[in-house]
Amino acid sequence: MLMNMKDLLAVANEHNFAVPAFNVSSNMILKGVMHTCEEMQAPVIIAIHPDELEFVEDSFVKAVIEEAHKATVPVCVHLDHGSKFEQVLRAIQDGFTSVMIDGAHLSLEDNIAITKKVVEVAHPVNVSVEAELGTIGTADDYGEAGSKEIIYTEVDDAVKFIKETDIDCLAIAIGTAHGLYPKDKKPELALDRLQEIKAAVSIPLVLHGGSGNPDDEIAKSVKLGVNKINISSDIKDAFYQECRKVLQDQAIREPMFIYPKCIEAMNEVIRHKINLFDDADKVKFYK
Template identity: 35%
Template sequence: MAAFRTTKHILIHALEHGYAVGAFNITNLESIQAAIMAAKTEQAPIILQTSEKAIGYAGLGQMVAMAREETKRTKVPVALHLDHGSGFAAAKACIGAGYSSVMIDASSLPFPDNVALTRRVSAYAHTKGISTEAELGRLVGVEDKVKVSERDAFMADPAKCREFVRRTRCDALAPAIGNVHGLYYGTPKLDFDRLREIRQKVTVPLVLHGASDLPASDIRKCVRDGIQKINIDTDIRIAFTEAVHSFFRRFPRVSHTRGSYDMRTILNLGREAMTATIRKKMRMFGASGKAKSATK
């Protein structure tokens, strides 16, 4: 049961040492193996995270069991986190299944309702020794059950961030600062002044969602200006898909060549590509080599 570290501990270490921990979305055995392999090779603390859709795909028990088995084989700090939890029931189910932390995303609700739901989930999670993440402001783009049109999107207000953290007692905050889920249309425009202001107003670790497809220079600025957790999903999917595409260009149809229909060959190409992408992100976030001191 004790395979996973607390997310709070991992993120506080990042806050104190000026780097960000990568939170990588996992969906199946291969993505879990890729993430743990990357963490071991880079000696970087890591957060594995699942959306509710990923849990729906693989099964909650299966996801925890696979992550736990892979985590047993490493001394690198690993946490398991629910990404974009939609309500109290989802958060409670993951806490019961052995997750290290849960996000409650009530950012589409009016401010008082977001406060109320986040506070309820935090209060419950804290009785179980589990930390929480919450979101303020709204992101453009499409994610699991979260759809926000361009027009509706708005950024997090720094003063509201302080009030929100104080009232909800969430352990990490994901403020909208111009980031989007998925691929960016045109040049990303993050509001770094806003990020610095939020960093001054709250003491909890800050989370950057929608960090796939951002240029490395923007990522480094975010880490410098106070982000401690960076979520990556889309870039992992792209790495997998491109690697599998390359296989099917080589073998456009099943033939007498045995390798042309061995799913292990196909999935392993995807796994290796995901590992390489995750390692690159860890180096970009400044997390490589931090595992040992984060373990203390």
């Protein structure tokens, strides 16, 4: 069931749960995500970053869209952290049903300007738009980029931004970072800021960089109004840690013998995130 982000998250906003956005950059990861979401009857967002899109190429998106059409659960195909207008156009042409324009590194006025430009081309073709205010940190040197300094989203800026751009959901900065946190670093969410923003706006809110944050904080953020949470590092780490173990057997070479254990290790993490976000068995609200 292919949907755009606006329609998918409207239901999550109404019923107070969060939909996971799993970053997918291989058929094996896609297979695990879709199987587990079907198993748990959990709505899902398949997120692909521009760097991932460069790697998997446009033909992969067609496979994702085909899986979405076959699925019994709602599926959104989303461009994650598009930083250039050209990246957004490519995603729309590929059939993505949602795009993110990340102008958080720009001034507020410049962020508004580029976001309005994206909304003007996306909305007429039923593609929803996510934007970001404030900065997400970076916990390691792998995967998505982040900022050395976390700048928290201001409530007044969020209200102004949404009014002027007509976006469908907003990623806010409340203390998360992309990547896996070092063991000596303790992440902490500014849940009071989340409450203030949620009280002031009506559109769904998004949390980026949720890998490694304590489960109790993430669960609280969902109850306080976060409707989409991005997960990338956690599932990939589980997949490839298991892959390293499997490949200790020097004789093994066939993908059908290598990947099933890796997929199952990843699926355990996916199940945990779905339950943590209260996303299981939510398909019933879309019928």
